Amino acid sequence: MARNVSEIHRGTDVLNKIGKYVIINKVGKGSTGTVYLSHDPYYRRDVAIKVYNIEEDEDADRARVARKMFFNEAHMVGMLQHPNIMPIYDAGEEDGKYYVVTEHVQGARTLSAYCRPDNLLRVDDVVEIIYKCAKALHYSHGRGVIHRDIKPSNVMLTIDNDVRIIDFGIAICADADISRIEGIAGSPSYMSPEQVQSEDLTSSSDIYSLGAVLYELLTGFRPFRADNLSKLPTPPPIHTYRDDLSEELEQVVAMTMQKDKAKRCASGNALAADLTRVYQDLRTKYDSLDNQEHFDLLRTLTFFHEFSHAEIWEVLRASDWHEYGDKDDIVREGEMDDRFYIIVSGECDVEANGKRIGVLSNGDCFGETSYVRGAKRTASITANGPTTILRVSSTLMEQVSQACQLRFNKVFLRSLITRLQGDGNEHT
Numbered sequence: 001m002a003r004n005v006s007e008i009h010r011g012t013d014v015l016n017k018i019g020k021y022v023i024i025n026k027v028g029k030g031s032t033g034t035v036y037l038s039h040d041p042y043y044r045r046d047v048a049i050k051v052y053n054i055e056e057d058e059d060a061d062r063a064r065v066a067r068k069m070f071f072n073e074a075h076m077v078g079m080l081q082h083p084n085i086m087p088i089y090d091a092g093e094e095d096g097k098y099y100v101v102t103e104h105v106q107g108a109r110t111l112s113a114y115c116r117p118d119n120l121l122r123v124d125d126v127v128e129i130i131y132k133c134a135k136a137l138h139y140s141h142g143r144g145v146i147h148r149d150i151k152p153s154n155v156m157l158t159i160d161n162d163v164r165i166i167d168f169g170i171a172i173c174a175d176a177d178i179s180r181i182e183g184i185a186g187s188p189s190y191m192s193p194e195q196v197q198s199e200d201l202t203s204s205s206d207i208y209s210l211g212a213v214l215y216e217l218l219t220g221f222r223p224f225r226a227d228n229l230s231k232l233p234t235p236p237p238i239h240t241y242r243d244d245l246s247e248e249l250e251q252v253v254a255m256t257m258q259k260d261k262a263k264r265c266a267s268g269n270a271l272a273a274d275l276t277r278v279y280q281d282l283r284t285k286y287d288s289l290d291n292q293e294h295f296d297l298l299r300t301l302t303f304f305h306e307f308s309h310a311e312i313w314e315v316l317r318a319s320d321w322h323e324y325g326d327k328d329d330i331v332r333e334g335e336m337d338d339r340f341y342i343i344v345s346g347e348c349d350v351e352a353n354g355k356r357i358g359v360l361s362n363g364d365c366f367g368e369t370s371y372v373r374g375a376k377r378t379a380s381i382t383a384n385g386p387t388t389i390l391r392v393s394s395t396l397m398e399q400v401s402q403a404c405q406l407r408f409n410k411v412f413l414r415s416l417i418t419r420l421q422g423d424g425n426e427h428t
Contacts, residue, residue: 018099019092021049032066037104040089047089048104051097070098076168080145084136086156086164102166107159109398111152111213117220119338119395122317123245124282125161126217131275132163133210138268140168141203148201150209151190152216161399189222193259204261207271211256211264218245223257234259249278294321298390301363303342303411311404318396324383331367333380338394340367340412346387352379359384365415370394 015023021038028035033052040047052070054063074091081087090101111129114121121129133155137147147154147168156164188196192208195201215223215238223235235257238250252274258264265271298304298312307315324330324346331337333352342365350358350366357379360366369375371394397405 015051018049018051018097019090019094019101021047021101023049032069038101040101046104046106048102049099050102051099054096054098067098070100073100073168074098076145080140080143080168082136082139084132084163084165085140085168086166088168103164105156105158105164107398108156108164111155111157111217113395114157115152115216115220115222117241119393120220121217121396123218123249124279125317126214127249127275127279127282129155129157129163129217130210130214131272131279133165133213134207134268134271134275136163136165136268137203137206137210138272141206141268146201146203147206147209148195149190150206150213152213155213157399159399159402189216189224192261194261202261203267204264207256207264207268208258208261210271211253214256215253218242218249218253246278246281248281252278291316297344301342301344303363303365303415306411307404307407311401311407314400314404315390315392315397315408318400319390319392322389322391324387324389326383326385328383328387330381330383330387330389331377331379333377335377336375337367337377338370340370340392340394340397340408341365341381342390342392344388344390347384348387349382349384350379351382364419365412367392368412368416 015036017023018036021040024037024039026034027037027048033050036049036051038047038049039045050073052066054066054070070091073088076088077091078088086105087103088100089103092099113119120126133150137150140147145168147165149167150165154165154167156166158164190209190212192201192205195205212223215221215235219238219241221241238245238253252271255263255274256265256271265274294316295309295312298316299309304312304315321344330341330348343360343362345362348360348364348366349356350360360381366381369377392408397408
């Protein structure tokens with residue numbers, strides 16, 4: 001349904017209109033431009049409008065780069081029509097303001113959110129994401145477009161777990177000098193050796209960069225952090241960081257990041273085929289008896305009585321299963337942590353300011369400070385004997401269905417209120 005723009009609050013520094021687009025609000029700002037939210041009444045869809053800082057930029061070099069980026073993106077209008085590439089709908093100029101119109105994906109976030117060791121996606125989800133990226137790059141390469149700037153911040157994950165590669169327009173015409181001026185590649189971490197050396201690039205350069213993204217999504221670490229663009233050491237094997245990944249997956253990562261481009265995967269399609277085989281093996285693993293047993297245990301907990309089977313599986317996919325020994329710390333007072341915790345079995349002591357103030361047991365939950373960004377835990381939770389905990393990532397929960405999110409929040413907050421009313425335990 002088309003929204004009534006006049007009823008939506010608009011910031012004081014926001015344009016009223018550009019081209020045929022009425023501006024709703026500002027949603028972001030970068031070094032080359034500002035992004036606004038608008039609504040296209042003809043197609044009945046929300047759109048994002050990037051207005052470049054060209055005429056008003058006092059830095060002549062930066063303005064020149066921004067102008068070049070605009071014309072590159074304008075050239076892309078309607079060129080790449082693939083479900084995993086952010087589409088560019090329109091571009092234009094009005095009163096010296098240059099703008100590009102793209103799809104607006106509500107609630108999407110870039111893969112940068114999942115590049116921390118304590119907030120990794122499940123391995124099969126990572127493989128599926130990179131598979132979609134590989135297919136999308138194969139499509140773009142077939143149309144003569146080389147991205148040149150594949151990195152986590154240029155891949156968006158939507159709330160329904162789909163993928164959009166963004167910023168094609170910036171990358172397609174950006175040579176090495178422009179990349180360095182604007183920091184488009186971010187660091188050598190995702191740039192192919194030939195890109196670092198300012199050589200002519202082929203589609204193989206994008207394959208290398210995608211391999212570097214795969215590496216970071218699996219480990220939580222960039223492949224390397226060379227200070228000098230001319231030096232790219234061989235990254236440590238991924239088993240250096242974790243030993244639960246298959247040899248086949250490690251071989252795929254290594255093959256995409258070969259320094260010699262002739263030894264890399266021949267195309268995005270070839271990489272996708274390799275990932276398909278890895279994915280099939282992973283699905284067999286994740287559908288094993290162990291995961292069914294985890295599901296069955298959760299189903300018996302009071303916390304999950306109102307959840308559908310599908311919603312329990314969604315929570316499991318956003319979580320990890322962790323065993324604690326007697327006296328092990330689960331959360332510590334004063335620390336920041338974005339996870340929710342549900343006790344599957346065992347018992348936990350709650351302490352604040354060095355004093356024991358309560359006990360939690362099967363089905364109880366804690367970690368409510370995760371609702372407040374940057375909040376610190378106000379109590380410590382310690383295992384009282386062997387304890388099994390389901391640790392739920394608040395970031396990963398943002399990717400589950402809306403129905404599951406609402407159910408989780410309702411049950412979690414109700415459990416918290418009941419506990420506070422019943423025994424006065426401090427929140428953590």
